Amino acid sequence: MSDDVFLRVNDVSKWYGDEQVLDEVSFEMDRSDVTVLIGPSGSGKSTMLRCVNRLAEAQEGSITLDGEEVLSPDTDVDRLRREVGMVFQSFNLFAHLSALGNVALGPRRVLGLSAAEARERATSQLERVGLADQLESYPAELSGGQQQRVGIARALAMEPKLMLFDEPTSALDPELIGEVLEVMRALVDEGMTMLVVTHEMSFARAVADEVVFLDDGRVVERGPPEQLFERPEKERTGRFLERIA
Numbered sequence: 015m016s017d018d019v020f021l022r023v024n025d026v027s028k029w030y031g032d033e034q035v036l037d038e039v040s041f042e043m044d045r046s047d048v049t050v051l052i053g054p055s056g057s058g059k060s061t062m063l064r065c066v067n068r069l070a071e072a073q074e075g076s077i078t079l080d081g082e083e084v085l086s087p088d089t090d091v092d093r094l095r096r097e098v099g100m101v102f103q104s105f106n107l108f109a110h111l112s113a114l115g116n117v118a119l120g121p122r123r124v125l126g127l128s129a130a131e132a133r134e135r136a137t138s139q140l141e142r143v144g145l146a147d148q149l150e151s152y153p154a155e156l157s158g159g160q161q162q163r164v165g166i167a168r169a170l171a172m173e174p175k176l177m178l179f180d181e182p183t184s185a186l187d188p189e190l191i192g193e194v195l196e197v198m199r200a201l202v203d204e205g206m207t208m209l210v211v212t213h214e215m216s217f218a219r220a221v222a223d224e225v226v227f228l229d230d231g232r233v234v235e236r237g238p239p240e241q242l243f244e245r246p247e248k249e250r251t252g253r254f255l256e257r258i259a
């Protein structure tokens with residue numbers, strides 16, 4: 015079957031025990047698209063992202079990435095996770111490694127680059143996120159915004175074809191949010207395909223091709239940001255947007 019859609023999430027459902035947390039979720043992304051997932055706490059946003067790289071297992075539905083079925087038992091999950099970068103709210107850096115060490119680890123251990131090649135790649139990714147002068151700093155010596163930029167560089171160092179961001183600025187002091195969003199915007203400009211969970215509505219408005227509103231595991235409504243934000247079709251969407259505005 016020929017399929018030009020880059021990421022197709024089709025009727026994905028997931029339960030934790032008896033609790034259904036995703037209910038026939040569907041959306042599609044083309045290459046270089048930016049899709050922003052919004053919704054209340056507990057609506058299934060993180061679970062949806064985690065199903066894409068198989069950190070969580072969807073029980074029903076289909077997810078195709080670049081023509082391959084992600085949910086197939088035959089899928090090479092290690093390869094999938096190399097190809098899909100993820101940035102977490104809590105950074106998840108190794109405290110005992112420098113910025114350079116954190117970013118070089120995947121290229122060295124997972125991709126098998128030489129130590130010199132891994133250092134070189136990590137250096138260029140840290141430069142890309144504006145941290146050329148912090149290569150040898152340890153996480154504890156960096157601000158939250160700098161740590162998150164290391165987190166982004168670490169994901170980029172694997173040269174992913176899709177980036178997942180799970181509330182990348184939610185743990186940051188307000189004055190540090192901008193520097194992370196700026197790095198993300200630069201990635202958008204470079205054509206990176208990005209699936210982003212965020213409450214930063216001005217970011218979503220500026221860069222999203224599509225916004226997907228999840229509530230209680232269901233897609234309530236999706237559409238381009240100007241439509242979803244200015245003229246939501248569902249009352250529930252309007253109520254949510256008023257609450258977070």
Ligand code: ADP
Nearest residue numbers: 030033035053054055056057058059060061062
């Ligand atoms: P969101 O990211 O939108 O806040 P989540 O995807 O984290 O939502 O959670 C959706 C629902 O799934 C919540 O009810 C949450 O308690 C539940 N949940 C998430 N992860 C687990 C887990 N590992 N085990 C059991 N329940 C979970």
Ligand code: MG
Nearest residue numbers: 059060061180
């Ligand atoms: Mg979440």
